Amino acid sequence: MLDVALSIEPAWPEGIDWDAIATRAATAALTATAQGAWIDQPFTAEISVRLTDDAEVQALNRDYRHKDKPTNVLSFPMIAPDLLDAVANTDDSEVLVGDIVLARETCAAEAAAKGISLRDHATHLIVHGTLHLLGYDHQDRAEAEAMEQIERDVLATLGIADPYRHDDKDED
Secondary structure, eight states: OEEEEEEEOTTSOTTSOHHHHHHHHHHHHHHTSGGGGGGGSSSEEEEEEEEEOHHHHHHHHHHHHSOOSOOSEEEEESSOGGGGGGGGGOOOSEEEEEEEEEEHHHHHHHHHHHTOOHHHHHHHHHHHHHHHHTTOOOSSHHHHHHHHHHHHHHHHHTTOOOTTTTOOOOOO
Protein backbone atom coordinates (compact mmCIF):
# COMPACT_ATOMS: atom_id res chain seq x y z
CA MET A 1 0.00 0.00 0.00
CA LEU A 2 1.14 3.55 -0.68
CA ASP A 3 0.50 6.38 1.77
CA VAL A 4 1.17 9.91 0.58
CA ALA A 5 1.48 12.32 3.49
CA LEU A 6 0.87 15.89 2.35
CA SER A 7 1.84 19.05 4.16
CA ILE A 8 0.93 22.35 2.57
CA GLU A 9 1.66 25.98 3.24
CA PRO A 10 -1.19 28.46 2.92
CA ALA A 11 0.50 30.17 -0.03
CA TRP A 12 -0.66 27.35 -2.33
CA PRO A 13 -4.04 28.05 -3.94
CA GLU A 14 -7.07 26.96 -1.95
CA GLY A 15 -9.99 25.10 -3.46
CA ILE A 16 -7.75 22.49 -5.09
CA ASP A 17 -7.59 19.00 -3.63
CA TRP A 18 -3.81 18.91 -3.39
CA ASP A 19 -3.94 15.74 -1.31
CA ALA A 20 -5.75 13.88 -4.10
CA ILE A 21 -3.36 15.30 -6.71
CA ALA A 22 -0.27 14.24 -4.73
CA THR A 23 -1.66 10.76 -4.07
CA ARG A 24 -2.74 10.24 -7.68
CA ALA A 25 0.61 11.44 -9.08
CA ALA A 26 2.79 9.41 -6.69
CA THR A 27 0.66 6.30 -7.12
CA ALA A 28 0.76 6.53 -10.91
CA ALA A 29 4.54 7.00 -10.88
CA LEU A 30 5.11 4.12 -8.47
CA THR A 31 2.86 1.84 -10.50
CA ALA A 32 4.87 2.55 -13.67
CA THR A 33 8.11 1.29 -12.13
CA ALA A 34 9.58 -1.99 -10.95
CA GLN A 35 8.42 -1.01 -7.46
CA GLY A 36 4.78 -0.95 -8.58
CA ALA A 37 4.22 -4.25 -6.76
CA TRP A 38 4.61 -2.37 -3.47
CA ILE A 39 0.99 -1.28 -3.88
CA ASP A 40 -0.12 -4.87 -3.15
CA GLN A 41 2.40 -5.64 -0.39
CA PRO A 42 1.40 -5.95 3.29
CA PHE A 43 3.61 -3.01 4.30
CA THR A 44 2.86 0.68 3.80
CA ALA A 45 5.27 2.63 1.62
CA GLU A 46 5.15 6.28 2.67
CA ILE A 47 6.04 9.28 0.55
CA SER A 48 5.92 12.74 2.06
CA VAL A 49 4.97 15.63 -0.23
CA ARG A 50 5.48 19.17 1.02
CA LEU A 51 4.07 22.12 -0.88
CA THR A 52 5.89 25.18 0.37
CA ASP A 53 7.49 28.40 -0.84
CA ASP A 54 10.66 29.41 -2.64
CA ALA A 55 12.39 30.51 0.57
CA GLU A 56 12.12 27.08 2.19
CA VAL A 57 13.14 25.27 -0.98
CA GLN A 58 16.08 27.64 -1.44
CA ALA A 59 17.25 26.87 2.11
CA LEU A 60 16.95 23.12 1.49
CA ASN A 61 18.67 23.42 -1.88
CA ARG A 62 21.49 25.40 -0.28
CA ASP A 63 21.89 23.07 2.70
CA TYR A 64 21.65 19.75 0.85
CA ARG A 65 22.76 20.48 -2.71
CA HIS A 66 25.00 23.52 -2.13
CA LYS A 67 22.96 25.54 -4.66
CA ASP A 68 21.77 28.77 -3.05
CA LYS A 69 18.69 29.31 -5.19
CA PRO A 70 15.13 28.07 -5.29
CA THR A 71 14.18 25.26 -7.64
CA ASN A 72 10.85 23.73 -8.59
CA VAL A 73 11.17 20.34 -6.88
CA LEU A 74 13.57 18.58 -4.54
CA SER A 75 13.54 14.89 -3.70
CA PHE A 76 15.10 13.30 -0.65
CA PRO A 77 15.20 9.49 -0.99
CA MET A 78 15.30 7.47 2.21
CA ILE A 79 16.25 4.20 0.47
CA ALA A 80 19.48 3.73 -1.46
CA PRO A 81 18.75 2.72 -5.07
CA ASP A 82 20.57 -0.60 -4.67
CA LEU A 83 18.27 -1.52 -1.76
CA LEU A 84 14.94 -0.80 -3.47
CA ASP A 85 14.47 -4.40 -4.61
CA ALA A 86 14.91 -5.67 -1.05
CA VAL A 87 12.04 -3.52 0.24
CA ALA A 88 9.46 -6.04 -0.99
CA ASN A 89 10.91 -8.53 1.51
CA THR A 90 10.57 -6.28 4.53
CA ASP A 91 8.71 -7.34 7.63
CA ASP A 92 8.33 -3.74 8.75
CA SER A 93 4.82 -2.38 8.68
CA GLU A 94 5.96 0.92 7.18
CA VAL A 95 8.75 1.90 4.80
CA LEU A 96 9.69 5.55 4.43
CA VAL A 97 10.44 6.03 0.72
CA GLY A 98 11.34 9.71 0.93
CA ASP A 99 10.29 13.33 0.73
CA ILE A 100 9.33 15.55 -2.19
CA VAL A 101 9.26 19.33 -1.77
CA LEU A 102 7.77 21.81 -4.27
CA ALA A 103 8.28 25.60 -4.33
CA ARG A 104 5.08 27.50 -5.10
CA GLU A 105 6.51 30.66 -6.68
CA THR A 106 8.89 28.77 -8.96
CA CYS A 107 6.23 26.22 -9.90
CA ALA A 108 3.67 28.95 -10.60
CA ALA A 109 6.11 30.94 -12.75
CA GLU A 110 7.07 27.83 -14.74
CA ALA A 111 3.43 26.86 -15.23
CA ALA A 112 2.59 30.35 -16.45
CA ALA A 113 5.57 30.38 -18.83
CA LYS A 114 4.48 27.01 -20.25
CA GLY A 115 0.84 28.04 -20.46
CA ILE A 116 -0.34 25.18 -18.26
CA SER A 117 -2.18 25.01 -14.96
CA LEU A 118 -0.31 24.96 -11.66
CA ARG A 119 -2.25 21.76 -10.90
CA ASP A 120 -0.85 19.98 -13.98
CA HIS A 121 2.67 21.28 -13.43
CA ALA A 122 2.65 20.23 -9.77
CA THR A 123 1.34 16.80 -10.81
CA HIS A 124 4.27 16.45 -13.22
CA LEU A 125 6.77 17.52 -10.58
CA ILE A 126 5.36 15.03 -8.05
CA VAL A 127 5.67 12.27 -10.66
CA HIS A 128 9.23 13.48 -11.39
CA GLY A 129 10.07 13.60 -7.68
CA THR A 130 8.63 10.15 -7.04
CA LEU A 131 10.80 8.71 -9.79
CA HIS A 132 13.85 10.28 -8.14
CA LEU A 133 12.85 8.60 -4.86
CA LEU A 134 12.81 5.31 -6.75
CA GLY A 135 16.34 5.68 -8.08
CA TYR A 136 15.68 7.31 -11.45
CA ASP A 137 17.87 10.21 -12.50
CA HIS A 138 18.78 12.37 -15.47
CA GLN A 139 22.51 12.86 -15.11
CA ASP A 140 23.26 11.72 -18.64
CA ARG A 141 21.25 11.69 -21.86
CA ALA A 142 20.27 8.00 -21.70
CA GLU A 143 19.05 8.31 -18.09
CA ALA A 144 17.17 11.50 -18.95
CA GLU A 145 15.45 9.93 -21.94
CA ALA A 146 14.40 6.87 -19.94
CA MET A 147 13.09 8.95 -17.03
CA GLU A 148 11.29 11.41 -19.32
CA GLN A 149 9.58 8.56 -21.17
CA ILE A 150 8.23 7.15 -17.93
CA GLU A 151 7.02 10.64 -17.01
CA ARG A 152 5.31 11.03 -20.40
CA ASP A 153 3.62 7.65 -20.07
CA VAL A 154 2.47 8.32 -16.50
CA LEU A 155 1.21 11.80 -17.28
CA ALA A 156 -0.67 10.50 -20.32
CA THR A 157 -2.57 8.11 -18.03
CA LEU A 158 -3.45 11.15 -15.90
CA GLY A 159 -4.65 13.16 -18.90
CA ILE A 160 -1.71 15.58 -18.86
CA ALA A 161 0.14 16.57 -22.04
CA ASP A 162 3.80 15.76 -22.67
CA PRO A 163 5.73 18.28 -20.56
CA TYR A 164 8.89 17.87 -22.64
CA ARG A 165 7.55 18.90 -26.02
CA HIS A 166 8.96 22.41 -25.68
CA ASP A 167 10.80 22.11 -22.39
CA ASP A 168 14.22 23.54 -21.66
CA LYS A 169 15.06 20.71 -19.21
CA ASP A 170 15.24 23.00 -16.17
CA GLU A 171 13.78 20.59 -13.62
CA ASP A 172 15.83 18.93 -10.90
